[in-house]
Amino acid sequence: MSTEMARFTRRIPAGEDRERLTCDECGFVAYENPKIVVGSVVVEQGRVLLCRRAIEPRRGFWTIPAGYMELGETVQEGALREAREEACAALALDGILAVYSIARIGQVQVMFRARLLHPEAEPAFAAGPESLEVRLFGWEEIPWAELAFPSVHWVLEAWRAVGDGPLGAPQGNPPADRRGVQPLAGA
Amino acid sequence: MSTEMARFTRRIPAGEDRERLTCDECGFVAYENPKIVVGSVVVEQGRVLLCRRAIEPRRGFWTIPAGYMELGETVQEGALREAREEACAALALDGILAVYSIARIGQVQVMFRARLLHPEAEPAFAAGPESLEVRLFGWEEIPWAELAFPSVHWVLEAWRAVGDGPLGAPQGNPPADRRGVQPLAGA
Ligand SMILES: [Zn+2]
Numbered sequence: 001m002s003t004e005m006a007r008f009t010r011r012i013p014a015g016e017d018r019e020r021l022t023c024d025e026c027g028f029v030a031y032e033n034p035k036i037v038v039g040s041v042v043v044e045q046g047r048v049l050l051c052r053r054a055i056e057p058r059r060g061f062w063t064i065p066a067g068y069m070e071l072g073e074t075v076q077e078g079a080l081r082e083a084r085e086e087a088c089a090a091l092a093l094d095g096i097l098a099v100y101s102i103a104r105i106g107q108v109q110v111m112f113r114a115r116l117l118h119p120e121a122e123p124a125f126a127a128g129p130e131s132l133e134v135r136l137f138g139w140e141e142i143p144w145a146e147l148a149f150p151s152v153h154w155v156l157e158a159w160r161a162v163g164d165g166p167l168g169a170p171q172g173n174p175p176a177d178r179r180g181v182q183p184l185a186g187a
Numbered sequence: 188m189s190t191e192m193a194r195f196t197r198r199i200p201a202g203e204d205r206e207r208l209t210c211d212e213c214g215f216v217a218y219e220n221p222k223i224v225v226g227s228v229v230v231e232q233g234r235v236l237l238c239r240r241a242i243e244p245r246r247g248f249w250t251i252p253a254g255y256m257e258l259g260e261t262v263q264e265g266a267l268r269e270a271r272e273e274a275c276a277a278l279a280l281d282g283i284l285a286v287y288s289i290a291r292i293g294q295v296q297v298m299f300r301a302r303l304l305h306p307e308a309e310p311a312f313a314a315g316p317e318s319l320e321v322r323l324f325g326w327e328e329i330p331w332a333e334l335a336f337p338s339v340h341w342v343l344e345a346w347r348a349v350g351d352g353p354l355g356a357p358q359g360n361p362p363a364d365r366r367g368v369q370p371l372a373g374a
């Protein structure tokens with residue numbers, strides 16, 4: 001196979017007990033593992049930082065700064081990098097606010113509560129190449145109907161519950177979607 | 188390439204900015220992501236459950252029930268599965284005790300505090316195929332010099348700090364190894 005033409009099919013390789021993604025041409029088994037998303041609820045004077053996505057999926061919808069963790073970094077470094085890339089923002093991380101599992105798509109999401117490291121900077125944040133717009137929203141201003149993913153809704157509620165107070169054990173998935181298997185509403 | 192003969196080399200694919208593991212024969216790019224380990228500090232009447240490893244790496248050394256999360260499960264389901272496989276134990280999870288990054292090997296470890304679901308069962312636990320032995324240890328009995336991995340030491344200290352009390356924000360890496368890059372002592 002060539003890099004461009006790779007075609008993979010789900011088959012059970014010899015000696016295994018479950019289906020794996022296997023190259024049709026050469027039999028290479030692409031072991032799939034859950035992927036880690038790292039993100040931050042960035043709070044500045046009671047308002048929260050949201051980014052309007054410039055890329056698919058969910059272009060035009062609002063999300064917190066978050067993305068796939070890279071090899072060789074820590075969860076904290078990944079969260080800081082994503083905020084830099086998507087919102088041109090330097091953060092100070094408070095700690096882990098929530099850990100979600102999205103079993104439907106094989107994701108674990110580690111969400112931090114954070115603050116702007118230089119809120120007085122001009123500008124303190126700006127749209128990176130993956131964002132159309134970056135803004136602070138008070139609780140009543142949050143565009144609930146235009147959030148990109150269910151977990152953005154979940155983590156904003158988790159922040160609402162804890163506020164500026166001490167972080168407890170991380171929130172998990174809400175009772176209505178314990179495994180993260182509900183399809184994306186409206187997508 | 189055949190499944191058995193796959194040979195991968197680190198090269199920078201066209202249009203990318205970093206090295207990726209690439210098949211020497213057909214150019215397939217195996218994107219590498221951090222892997223998630225899920226595990227539990229299982230506490231029974233002040234004692235902690237440890238498993239002596241029957242497999243490499245670190246065969247013969249002690250660890251908590253933990254292992255790689257599989258696609259399609261939640262972090263909680265993964266931690267329960269590992270305790271079933273390694274210690275034949277059914278658990279009740281309290282919550283997340285610690286989240287560690289081991290940047291050296293691209294791991295994120297999500298560690299729960301847990302209890303035996305049926306402590307009165309005979310037996311309540313037993314060595315699974317990947318364990319030579321499973322035992323409960325009081326704090327003073329823990330075989331510190333024979334622990335399999337640094338993070339086993341870290342998570343036992345994290346449990347010691349919180350005890351049976353309410354879980355706070357998860358512990359992270361200790362100051363001496365903030366990024367998880369220290370080589371394994373004695374291995
Ligand atoms: Zn191939």
Ligand SMILES: [Zn+2]
Nearest residue numbers: 026188210213
């Ligand atoms: Zn190949």
